[in-house]
Amino acid sequence: MSDPNSDKTLSVHDLRVRYGEREILHGISFDVPRGETLVILGGSGSGKSTLLRTLVGLQPATSGEVWIRGQDIAKMSEDELDETRKKIGLSFQGGALFGSMTVGENVCLPLREHTQLEESTIQIIMRLKLEQVGLAGFENYMPSQLSGGMKKRAAVARAMAMDPEILFFDEPSAGLDPIIAAGIDNLILKLKKAFRMTIIVVTHELASAFLIADSMLLINKGDIVAHGTREEMQNSTHPRVRQFLDRVPEPEVAEEMDYLQMLTGEAPPKAL
Amino acid sequence: MAFFDSIGRNTVGGFAYVGGLARLSGRAAYFTLIGPFRGKALRWSRAFHQAMAVGVEALPILSTITFFVGLILALQGAYELRKFGALQYVAGGVAVSMTRELGPLMTAIVVIGRSGSAFAAEIGTMKVTEEIDALTTMALNPVQFLVTPKFLAMILMLPCLTTWADFMGVMGGAVFGVTGASFTFGGYVQATLDALLKRDIITGLIKAVMFGAVITAVGCYEGFETGGGAEEVGRSTTSAVVMSIFLVIIVDLIFTSLFYLLGR
């Protein structure tokens, strides 16, 4: 298998994902050059979470290609997928730290499971990672003793444990107060600069998106509405983009008769 | 019509459920038996921790319950036997009932309450908090990581607990034997050993292993089937307990019938 886009860390071609009858993603294509940060924007129900889950191999693609590090993960067996997963990291929305382990053990887990490193080396790596996310000295805390922002930082430390080439963030600032959220944005910027990691962030926070993105992808109802650099998006005249950026609410149901039918249940609601 | 419709639906649902359990057990068995030969390490230390939680920590409550069950069996047995002046058969009656049936069954019920529900709650909570997804994205197979140690622990611990339950049941029976039926303690133990066949103990232990597999499969399956939200974890836990008890009884019935037919 050869990679058609060797300078791209991540390359998606005509990706479709279907849950049963319903198609969530209708043919998505985009590339992310090595070392760049892509922010995937979209409202709730836009399909952005499904896209993220597909990119990390949690949700199988119905059709299309997802190239990561020169391999199409859509055609991989579970064992092959695991090899790719060791080279990517995902920071979950709520942290998803293992509640039965200390913060330190959480960070050590992938190293203990996947490498032959000595325990003393693993301990040093763990402390380095916690230091890098600003949680030095917290290794013996249980996740339940940490605040929301600290949990996310710990989750980033765990995602970085194996020195991933691509780091994914799911809603990094959701549920955090603005100051803590800004701290997470700064952390992402710092990691990008220091490690030249390819970073993919899924969010609906515009301020944070414009701060960290090299390029942006706006998706709506399973289609890409716009894809461009930060400046291109800012200056876009595309109505959908403007609607999202200017925070215009969804228009009401257009046709009064459709609305009546919807209320009375005479016609099935329009498919999403 | 609606009645038959619902029977049909439940039957199909039941098969799907058992199919799900079988698939989960199969994958756990793969990681236990075949995985180690393909470079997928067995997690002995996790299995050990599980075994402590499943086994050792259950001993106080299990001992108390089976001790009383042995005593109850003796009292109930004696109620009938004394009509025939056959109180000396109490020891054998308690011993056979405990080893063949009530030892494994009471053990299973205690373990369902303590561990089956805990498995469902643990895995269900991890599902809700995305910890299961986190395991997957870290290239750690959730079945291998979470279920296999539990299977190992349960399959090893249930026979041990059952043996202990048998012993405590006999002790409970002995209390009646000594106080109510003119046995000496030594005489009661001797009567028990005389009445027991190796087969009684072995059939009980075979049941115990099967119960262990069923309880783990149901607990873990319910955990993995948990939808979003904390209230779903409660629902999974409840249905893990109910389904485990139901399936343990079914498995008990199947094996008891089988041993009955084989033992003729």
Added chain:
Amino acid sequence: MNIVTRQQGNSTLVDVQGDIDLYNSPEVRKIILEELKEKKVARLIVNLTGVRYIDSSGVASLVEGLKVSRTMSSRFMLYGLSPAAREVLELSRLIRVFEVYGTEQEALQAK
């Protein structure tokens, strides 16, 4: 990755060639600790000129070497860091923890 040790006056040099990652950093660690603990060398200089990329496990191995050198009261020095390696050490605030020199000459002549 390739590791060679050589003697230069009272210093032992460890030349590392290639990337240091999760899979070969244990070897780097083993050789460094062997020199320090068993051969009890007085000055250990790690030549990283041929290392383009060093990951966290590599950094951690160097930290372990530094720690052991302190307990053995021997010197532990690095030279020839690539810009990327330097940046990794800087981010981990380790650049000032290590004795880092630009060239072999500087490292050898360091007092």
